[in-house]
Amino acid sequence: MHFADVLPLQSGASIRAYDLSYETYGTLNADKSNAVLICHALNASHHVAGVYLDDSGAIAPKSEGWWDTMIGPGKPVDTDQFFVIGVNNLGSCFGSTGPMQINPDTNEIYGADFPVVTVQDWVNAQARLLDALGIQTLAAVMGGSLGGMQALSWTLQYPERVRHAVVVASAPNLTAENIAFNEVARRAIVTDPDFHGGHYAKRGVLPQRGLRIARMIGHITYLSDDVMNEKFGRQLRDAANGHESGYRFSTQDVEFQIESYLRYQGDKFSEYFDANTYLLITRALDYFDPASAFGGDLSRALAKVTAKFLLVSFTTDWRFSPARSREIVKALLDNQRDVSYAEIDAPHGHDAFLLDDPRYMGVVRSYFQSKVAV
Amino acid sequence: MHFADVLPLQSGASIRAYDLSYETYGTLNADKSNAVLICHALNASHHVAGVYLDDSGAIAPKSEGWWDTMIGPGKPVDTDQFFVIGVNNLGSCFGSTGPMQINPDTNEIYGADFPVVTVQDWVNAQARLLDALGIQTLAAVMGGSLGGMQALSWTLQYPERVRHAVVVASAPNLTAENIAFNEVARRAIVTDPDFHGGHYAKRGVLPQRGLRIARMIGHITYLSDDVMNEKFGRQLRDAANGHESGYRFSTQDVEFQIESYLRYQGDKFSEYFDANTYLLITRALDYFDPASAFGGDLSRALAKVTAKFLLVSFTTDWRFSPARSREIVKALLDNQRDVSYAEIDAPHGHDAFLLDDPRYMGVVRSYFQSKVAV
Numbered sequence: 001m002h003f004a005d006v007l008p009l010q011s012g013a014s015i016r017a018y019d020l021s022y023e024t025y026g027t028l029n030a031d032k033s034n035a036v037l038i039c040h041a042l043n044a045s046h047h048v049a050g051v052y053l054d055d056s057g058a059i060a061p062k063s064e065g066w067w068d069t070m071i072g073p074g075k076p077v078d079t080d081q082f083f084v085i086g087v088n089n090l091g092s093c094f095g096s097t098g099p100m101q102i103n104p105d106t107n108e109i110y111g112a113d114f115p116v117v118t119v120q121d122w123v124n125a126q127a128r129l130l131d132a133l134g135i136q137t138l139a140a141v142m143g144g145s146l147g148g149m150q151a152l153s154w155t156l157q158y159p160e161r162v163r164h165a166v167v168v169a170s171a172p173n174l175t176a177e178n179i180a181f182n183e184v185a186r187r188a189i190v191t192d193p194d195f196h197g198g199h200y201a202k203r204g205v206l207p208q209r210g211l212r213i214a215r216m217i218g219h220i221t222y223l224s225d226d227v228m229n230e231k232f233g234r235q236l237r238d239a240a241n242g243h244e245s246g247y248r249f250s251t252q253d254v255e256f257q258i259e260s261y262l263r264y265q266g267d268k269f270s271e272y273f274d275a276n277t278y279l280l281i282t283r284a285l286d287y288f289d290p291a292s293a294f295g296g297d298l299s300r301a302l303a304k305v306t307a308k309f310l311l312v313s314f315t316t317d318w319r320f321s322p323a324r325s326r327e328i329v330k331a332l333l334d335n336q337r338d339v340s341y342a343e344i345d346a347p348h349g350h351d352a353f354l355l356d357d358p359r360y361m362g363v364v365r366s367y368f369q370s371k372v373a374v
Numbered sequence: 375m376h377f378a379d380v381l382p383l384q385s386g387a388s389i390r391a392y393d394l395s396y397e398t399y400g401t402l403n404a405d406k407s408n409a410v411l412i413c414h415a416l417n418a419s420h421h422v423a424g425v426y427l428d429d430s431g432a433i434a435p436k437s438e439g440w441w442d443t444m445i446g447p448g449k450p451v452d453t454d455q456f457f458v459i460g461v462n463n464l465g466s467c468f469g470s471t472g473p474m475q476i477n478p479d480t481n482e483i484y485g486a487d488f489p490v491v492t493v494q495d496w497v498n499a500q501a502r503l504l505d506a507l508g509i510q511t512l513a514a515v516m517g518g519s520l521g522g523m524q525a526l527s528w529t530l531q532y533p534e535r536v537r538h539a540v541v542v543a544s545a546p547n548l549t550a551e552n553i554a555f556n557e558v559a560r561r562a563i564v565t566d567p568d569f570h571g572g573h574y575a576k577r578g579v580l581p582q583r584g585l586r587i588a589r590m591i592g593h594i595t596y597l598s599d600d601v602m603n604e605k606f607g608r609q610l611r612d613a614a615n616g617h618e619s620g621y622r623f624s625t626q627d628v629e630f631q632i633e634s635y636l637r638y639q640g641d642k643f644s645e646y647f648d649a650n651t652y653l654l655i656t657r658a659l660d661y662f663d664p665a666s667a668f669g670g671d672l673s674r675a676l677a678k679v680t681a682k683f684l685l686v687s688f689t690t691d692w693r694f695s696p697a698r699s700r701e702i703v704k705a706l707l708d709n710q711r712d713v714s715y716a717e718i719d720a721p722h723g724h725d726a727f728l729l730d731d732p733r734y735m736g737v738v739r740s741y742f743q744s745k746v747a748v
Contacts, residue, residue, distance in 0.1 A: 219554075228554065251650075251657045283629075
């Protein structure tokens with residue numbers, strides 16, 4: 001959808017005109033009261049559910065939406081009942097206006113000139129999409145990780161437009177350690193000689209070295225130590241013959257399975273993800289901090305919230321630990337808000353929010369059926 | 375000290391001749407029974423205690439040994455009583471033979487041709503140094519982190535030469551997550567265009583970009599989430615005027631104090647540390663796994679140990695967690711060995727092993743006075 005009106009941004013800058021890519025699933029009911037907005041995290045998109053067909057009409061390989069376990073007909077967020085909207089955020093690289101597109105002011109690719117966008121800006125842009133779709137009030141806004149921050153921000157920026165917020169594996173802000181990991185990833189990208197200050201596209205190169213490192217760091221923080229040990233442990237990729245240890249004794253070749261896995265993830269990511277988008281989205285994560293305008297008091301910050309909440313966290317998630325979700329729960333309870341909270345004892349770390357755990361799915365299904373359903 | 379004899383390495387390769395840099399503190403007693411060997415971790419050296427004087431005879435700034443809180447006259451490892459030896463490991467970059475030095479086979483700088491060395495190789499080289507110093511038996515071998523692995527390996531490789539092993543903030547091997555962090559750091563170095571396959575010295579360049587990233591990653595894993603929040607939290611480096619948030623809204627400039635700290639640490643490190651050494655030492659960490667020759671059974675692996683042990687771990691150390699030290703304790707107890715264990719409730723993460731915590735210092739002091747002292 002094209003938006004011709006200027007979007008003022010939190011930074012004071014603005015975007016003159018922009019497009020948002022979105023997908024919808026299910027049917028909007030007559031009184032437009034069954035809409036559920038799904039907000040995405042770092043590297044995801046508007047394609048939250050379902051599959052794509054190729055030209056022959058067959059299901060395209062690996063085309064499942066990123067939250068297809070959660071959303072669809074008969075699934076926890078049941079598209080037979082709800083009208084689900086997935087939207088790609090501004091500054092991303094999956095169709096919505098972002099750094100890889102043409103800056104109408106200069107007729108050149110934005111690159112590093114794309115303005116810094118925040119969670120608040122994304123929510124404002126999403127609200128305009130809802131306006132255009134004729135939806136005044138969301139039955140629910142839902143997201144995991146950075147998507148959960150958007151869901152929380154919705155309840156602050158547009159309290160009257162949100163009945164329920166479902167915030168999964170998220171946090172009220174990043175810790176110093178979270179920011180530190182983001183910063184290392186950004187430095188890897190920015191110091192890649194192919195980055196050229198963010199104007200690599202003009203030069204026909206891509207800072208893929210930096211993106212690979214950024215993605216490898218990310219992957220380590222998405223997984224738990226436990227699940228890494230279980231999946232990979234100290235297994236060698238291909239034990240060398242002729243030495244009892246099985247080691248190849250090389251500092252540069254792959255020795256362990258975990259190395260092979262990380263290199264593969266880094267390579268894959270560096271082929272489809274835009275480096276400037278990576279910088280923008282990690283910065284949006286860093287900046288999110290609704291309590292900061294209230295001297296760090298999250299309870300005061302959430303006083304204006306009227307939505308009902310479901311929060312979910314995962315015990316082994318050390319990126320956005322259960323303690324961070326509990327901070328939100330406490331701040332909502334301090335305001336006597338209606339809040340449900342589930343802490344799932346799952347071994348998968350932060351990644352658990354994308355996985356098909358029956359207890360997790362059951363909690364979300366039950367919440368939507370008993371509380372969100374109209 | 376120069377060693378003219380070939381040193382066979384675990385990999386099957388060998389080093390023809392080599393030098394080891396070492397320092398000693400205190401006086402070796404008449405029966406040579408009071409020697410304590412200190413093994414260093416990733417980026418440390420033989421300079422474990424004391425200070426250096428500059429040409430004018432004044433104390434050179436920042437010249438304290440890396441474990442000066444622990445070792446010296448009247449300190450927990452009391453050099454009035456013990457003869458302490460610090461030695462720089464083979465492959466390091468502080469004076470012992472390593473990748474920055476001339477390969478006698480080619481008369482060129484070793485660079486990436488320096489052979490892969492392991493904890494076992496280091497211990498063998500250290501044993502030759504003791505031979506040359508006329509020391510048959512160590513009162514104690516001691517180290518933290520990777521240094522603790524060397525101390526543990528001493529008790530397996532030369533059980534009859536070690537009376538006590540003091541193993542601090544260490545582990546019987548690396549987890550998949552540990553290896554993963556090492557691998558990302560190595561990839562940052564190896565994919566730096568200035569790395570040139572490890573032969574950067576010949577070209578007069580240094581892969582400093584990669585070293586910076588490697589060090590930043592390292593630093594995050596040395597600190598605890600708690601101490602990072604306490605030291606840095608979400609503090610801005612220099613709040614921008616004119617915007618209520620205080621943010622500058624930049625993806626490439628420093629916004630938060632933690633970013634500034636990490637960049638500084640990375641810059642500093644990249645100016646003195648050798649990239650090939652970083653690869654070698656992280657690989658030595660990856661490879662260490664005494665239980666592997668016993669089907670992963672650490673108790674069986676430690677059956678031949680005769681030394682008495684002190685193990686120390688720190689509650690917030692997530693790089694080498696207390697659980698990893700307890701694995702060693704359990705394996706020693708399974709063999710009815712004499713083992714003391716202290717778990718210090720310190721907030722500083724892995725770095726705690728280098729800090730001056732009175733409980734930690736007290737435990738080590740007490741162990742040396744009551745058990746090691748002859």
